[in-house]
Amino acid sequence: MKNLRTKAFIGLFILLFGAYVGGYFWLKSSFQKLAFPSLVEVPTFFFSEKMKQFGLEYEKVSLPSSYGNIEACIVPSKSENKIWLLYLQNSDKLYHSEKNIWRYKIWNYLGMNVITPNYILNEQTQSVENPEKLYQTALVTYNYLTSTLDVPSDKILFYGEGVGTYSAIRLGNEMSLAGIVVENGFVSLQSYLQDLYPIFNVRWVVPNWLNVEKEIADLDKPILFFNSLKDETFPFRHTQILYEKTASEQKKIVTLKKNLQQIKEKDGKTYQKALADFLKELKLRNL
Structure with missing residues (x-):
């Protein structure tokens, strides 16, 4: 009986160890799918008739690049301020939902033109391969604004959400612009996956990609952080860490109780006021 129990224990140990090792192989082969947005269609399909019901217009543009043309959508504002918001989104899910329209309503009300590019994709997998393509x-979108549309750099804001935070911060370090907004950012790919899979040592199999914490340490641009207590993707602490790490002397963090994709009226007003105040501080809005 004792030998039987010993064999059973050894068999169970081998089974669990094999599953554990297999988990590392799975993580190594799947981390790209877990990290990057999968956009199989251009953003145009989000900007439907619903936009017109709210008095919002849109137009589709094609931005030439060495990777081929990048599709993007512009939601123009009638304001004379000529402010441009470069929106670097987290994933395609927002485009499938009408719940995202509130963002464009607020941005439009505050007098901002919004350009939302579709990420450069691998033609075969229709997914983003690496951080360089996000960047x-x-x-390419920034150059389109400054060169093709002749928008002054001090009229441009970067808005990085989720994985879009990486591009917003990295480009913000290199280019001239008015300021940056971060919504539910994250520290790095390794840190994010470590939170998801705490039983694994993620650093063994996942490269140190999307290291926003490193990039933001050098950032000296004005920056506004939005942090949702109930964000379903990135833990609350990630944005808090970025807020503490940034070298910017003009920084502010605003905490919202609800998920930003399901925002309620009270949080919506808080969000709008924080953005309006940020624009005033940057001297981009008078009212």
């Missing part, structure tokens, strides 16, 4: 998407 290049942002860079």
